[in-house]
Amino acid sequence: MPDALTRLRGWLAEGDLSCTVSDALGRGGALSAAFRPVWAGACVVGPAVTVRTFGTDLSAVFDAIAAAERGSVIVIDSHGILNSAFWGERTTRAALARELAGAVIDGACRDVGAVRRLGFPVFSTAITPNAGLPGGRGAVNVPVQVGGVPVQPGDLVVADENGVVIVPQAQIQDTVHTVSTLLQAESLLFQTTTDAQSLRPEGDV
Template sequence: MTNEEVMRAFRSLLDDGDLTCTVSDALGRTGALSADFRPVWPGARLIGEAVTVRTFGTDLSAVFDGIQAAVPGSVLIIDSHGIRNAAFWGERTTRMAQARGLAGTVIDGACRDVVAISRLQYPVFSTAITPNAGLPGGRGSVNQTVQAGGIPVQPQDLVIADENGVVVIPQALASEILQRVHAALDDERKAFVLAAQGASVPPSNPRE
């Protein structure tokens, strides 16, 4: 399958709910960013290839560079080195990202303007919320390997997020993981039938 076909297949599963859980299972119960990542508004979900951003201190210049570099359907992954006292995302960046067709944003750091973002229904997952804004200074980088929630993320890795959190699939494994996800969903449907009959059905090893 082409990358586009794999992406389309994953996207078709997103609205069924809890896709991140099945993907994590397919990755050997790994792949999830830290539990600190939460959706800014209830029900937010996203899927897309990563455009990575590494900020410098509280300088958010690279965030704007990342938005400009992103193609429609991309997910911006912002590595702010865990800084939580300055926001790297808000209403202005949200409106820019929507205009360029981005699928959402994941921030290892803080967000602000959450009422506006909720109203705009743009998916944002962050580890903190603060009214303090970062300042532009012309530093940072785009589309290099970053760290987000303890997981290395490379440009074009597949990012999926829902109410359970955020998972990252290495781009080279996306097709294989899709096959495992379909197999896991089939097994789960069978297990649910047995569970409804009162049977105890422990989960199988996703790598087998």
């Protein structure tokens, strides 16, 4: 997967990569539209380290950060809790110390100003000042469901201002190959035509 990650991270800088990845997955793979970047321009690609929280307990989030390898993305399933934050300045600083790539939270984030200043990509479904509490409960690197999509440890996260897409681990290599083909075809199309009919997506009649 290192080569796949290198290629995807190179394309990430060009913008709107999540859209092409979704196209490569048959126009699917995206989490719900509720997931938004905490700060404008945030984008990330990396393998998922999953977290299943328990109530408002954020202990497992810190456990995941400590266990994650460099370049990973923390993916948090908070069971729809929106009035307590599972990410903030402390988790951001801890993640940066571990050289992690970003975080995706099916739940809330806080300390938005600090997260933005630190330049750490975070995507969440809510913002709240309320902090989660420590309690020693929750689970790390277990199957979770975020935004209506199942996520396994090691699945690939691709996120930008359009939203968050999950690529199942078994499909990463094929998806990268398809993304490369789609990007080349689209670049050629945009260079050679402005005709409305030619710009219609394939299969659109």
